[in-house]
Amino acid sequence: MMVKKFMFFILFIFTFSTVFAHDWNWEQINTDDLYKSFPENFLWGSATAEYQNSGSATCFNNNWADWENTKNEDETTKILQNQKSNSATDHYNLYKEDIKLMKDFNLNSYRFSVEWSLLEPEEGIFDLDALKHYEDLIDELILNNITPMITLHHFTNPKWFQEKGSFEKEENIQYFERFAKFVFEKLSSKVKLWCTINEPAIYAFTGYVMGMFPPGEKDLQKAAEVLKNLLLAHTNVYKSLKQMPNGKNVQIGLVHNLLKFEQYSWWNLLETIPVHYLNMITTDSVMGFLKTKKFYFYIPTQAYVAFEIDDEKILDFVGLNYYSHPLLAMQTSIYEPFISTCLENEVMSDCHYRFHPEGIYKAIEEISSLNVPIYITENGIADREDKNRDVFIKRYLYSLSKAIEDGYDVRGYFYWTLVDNFEWNEGFLQKFGLFEFDHDTKIRTLKPGAIAYKKIIENWQNQNLKN
Ligand code: BGC
Numbered sequence: 001m002m003v004k005k006f007m008f009f010i011l012f013i014f015t016f017s018t019v020f021a022h023d024w025n026w027e028q029i030n031t032d033d034l035y036k037s038f039p040e041n042f043l044w045g046s047a048t049a050e051y052q053n054s055g056s057a058t059c060f061n062n063n064w065a066d067w068e069n070t071k072n073e074d075e076t077t078k079i080l081q082n083q084k085s086n087s088a089t090d091h092y093n094l095y096k097e098d099i100k101l102m103k104d105f106n107l108n109s110y111r112f113s114v115e116w117s118l119l120e121p122e123e124g125i126f127d128l129d130a131l132k133h134y135e136d137l138i139d140e141l142i143l144n145n146i147t148p149m150i151t152l153h154h155f156t157n158p159k160w161f162q163e164k165g166s167f168e169k170e171e172n173i174q175y176f177e178r179f180a181k182f183v184f185e186k187l188s189s190k191v192k193l194w195c196t197i198n199e200p201a202i203y204a205f206t207g208y209v210m211g212m213f214p215p216g217e218k219d220l221q222k223a224a225e226v227l228k229n230l231l232l233a234h235t236n237v238y239k240s241l242k243q244m245p246n247g248k249n250v251q252i253g254l255v256h257n258l259l260k261f262e263q264y265s266w267w268n269l270l271e272t273i274p275v276h277y278l279n280m281i282t283t284d285s286v287m288g289f290l291k292t293k294k295f296y297f298y299i300p301t302q303a304y305v306a307f308e309i310d311d312e313k314i315l316d317f318v319g320l321n322y323y324s325h326p327l328l329a330m331q332t333s334i335y336e337p338f339i340s341t342c343l344e345n346e347v348m349s350d351c352h353y354r355f356h357p358e359g360i361y362k363a364i365e366e367i368s369s370l371n372v373p374i375y376i377t378e379n380g381i382a383d384r385e386d387k388n389r390d391v392f393i394k395r396y397l398y399s400l401s402k403a404i405e406d407g408y409d410v411r412g413y414f415y416w417t418l419v420d421n422f423e424w425n426e427g428f429l430q431k432f433g434l435f436e437f438d439h440d441t442k443i444r445t446l447k448p449g450a451i452a453y454k455k456i457i458e459n460w461q462n463q464n465l466k467n
Helices: 002-021 050-058 063-070 075-080 091-104 128-143 159-163 170-187 200-208 220-243 269-292 358-370 389-405 448-466
Strands: 043-047 109-113 147-153 193-198 251-257 294-297 305-308 317-321 327-330 338-341 374-379 410-416 435-437 444-446
Touching: 043 147, 043 374, 050 063, 050 091, 050 109, 063 159, 091 128, 091 444, 109 410, 128 147, 128 170, 147 170, 159 170, 170 220, 193 200, 193 220, 193 317, 193 374, 200 220, 200 251, 200 269, 220 251, 220 269, 220 294, 220 305, 251 269, 251 374, 269 294, 269 327, 269 358, 317 358, 358 374, 358 389, 389 410, 389 448, 444 448
Parallel strands: 043 109, 043 410, 109 147, 147 193, 193 251, 251 317, 317 374, 374 410
Antiparallel strands: 294 305, 327 338, 435 444
16 A cells, blocks of 8 residues: 555656646747737847957956956866957947847847946046947937846956955945946936846856856855845945936846756755755845845855845846756766756757746746846847757747736846857857857848847737737
8 A cells, every 4th residue: 555655656746747847838839929918018128248249358457358368278267268258249339230230120128238347447437438438329229219228237347346355345345336326327317227236146156156257266155255245235236326316217126047957857866955055056045135135145064144134125126037947967977977958858058058948937937026027138049050049039938928928027028149249258159149240340140040039029019000
């Protein structure tokens, strides 16, 4: 009897996990009409970051320019394969052409970062030419009916801020706050959507756990401190900007990459433990803080970092960056005991993320617990040969359309990214763009796989015209 019960239990768990792993039958789903689910004022955009688009040639005063030059031979950054950002797509100088690309593509919004090291190249000294550049960029967007969304911090720091210890020190938050207030004062009459910090957890994880981003450290305690300071920086900036003129007329949010790992074999405890810790670092500590205003980061064998703020509003919206729920599997190698893999019916993107369109629905479901409007501030696929982009766009957007139909308050979608750009420690190896570009001539060319996105927006526009 006991054996029978046990067998039944095992069968139940197996069926349960299999059903959840393959919950949508994509072969039978028709994605043609998905545009019908999107509301009339929906934002369709693309997202970029200044350093990735303009490189060290323009942003020579930041910590990434230093990192590329000094650490390139280092073991941790070998993956760069000596690809340096140089002028990247030269978006800084070619922004008018890029806005034309957006316009022709039917995009009605654009998420970009303002580069701190350009605006404040030296501590306390603001560069008015750089400010003029961003004013011109914003004017050009508005002229083309493209809604701007600004990110104040997207992974890079001015050199002077890095030298002071950057976000490793709580007392340095004031410098970021001063910069944010300067930019907000100058640009908030025209820009209504503001992201404070892009992916605090990824910044802390890649820079202080994996050692792949500057400063290239592997110190969990420091990562926890940095993450705590970034969340505090967001909180302080949110509160300060809200009190400034225009503060009440704009929406200010934090961008979180909901990178939730899953285990390949549900029964394997050796997968459960790393998955638990990875999720704590990359997602749960941030979600916990945004929900409860209490930050906890437990570190085995060391002290844990915690802080708490008053229970007040610190978000008008949340930016959800979503790529995948990476599937972690154990393998028999002492050098690489875990790999990121995929299920039988899935494919891997070039940067080892499983193609998992259902995941964007799951991520929206999870992040909606914050009870604020959601913007998908990044979603895209690294696809060098452009062979999966078309299906990626249709399926991820179908999944998003289902979330909207089910009542989740998602107000915009920003595809990462407009033109292939400098993918941090992976140089130009990863190709996320709707457009590719020629490194010598800088000429941009539309990728066939991106047309799916253009068509969806076009159908949605035509539908709006009819109504
Ligand atoms: C980052 C981008 C990056 C993208 C693709 C996001 O985590 O915000 O800067 O290029 O992922 O890897």
